[in-house]
Amino acid sequence: MIELLRARRSIRKYTDKAIEPEKIAILKEAALRSPTSRNKHPWEFIFVDDGELLGQLALSKPHGARFLQGAAIGIVVCADGEKSDVWTEDCSIASILVQMVAQSIGLGSCWIQMRNRMYDDQVTSEQHVRNLLKMPNHIKVESIIALGYPVEKKEPISREDLDYSKVRINSY
């Protein structure tokens, strides 16, 4: 795991290659194996591989989502907010675990933030996603994880670049 983390970077450019069904199955398993507070499993995952839908989801906010259009799939990580008061934590854990497992099977990925983001002056990114994917209003949207075979290769962050002053011992 530490080797995966050392190599981990956000990947936003993907080849046209589709992701094999066996790998999609692994991603589904990773999502469903994610731990949740009080084991409530408030999350749900919408796997979007329809190019037109991906193009529309890529417009969910003015910045930081356009590359979803070129992804092989986007996984919408959402949750029933009434099932858990910590659904954001549960969704975040699932999002990053999916990303790490994706990396372990040769895929690139990037988190696209949806919660607390706006589509335009009036409509939230979340509502835009809900409308597109016919989701009921009580389902909250945390993120979309864009995935595909990487085109870009990014250098790992070196250990020298880690800010160890962020880690304190015994007191602040």
Ligand SMILES: Cc1cc2nc3c(=O)[nH]c(=O)nc-3n(C[C@H](O)[C@H](O)[C@H](O)COP(=O)(O)O)c2cc1C
């Ligand atoms: C909570 C969270 C939200 C993020 N939202 C976006 C996003 O909306 N669009 C995007 O392009 N990248 C997004 N990212 C990726 C970060 O920009 C990226 O992780 C950061 O710049 C560090 O780069 P690296 O992942 O290559 O180390 C997000 C990452 C996290 C953890």
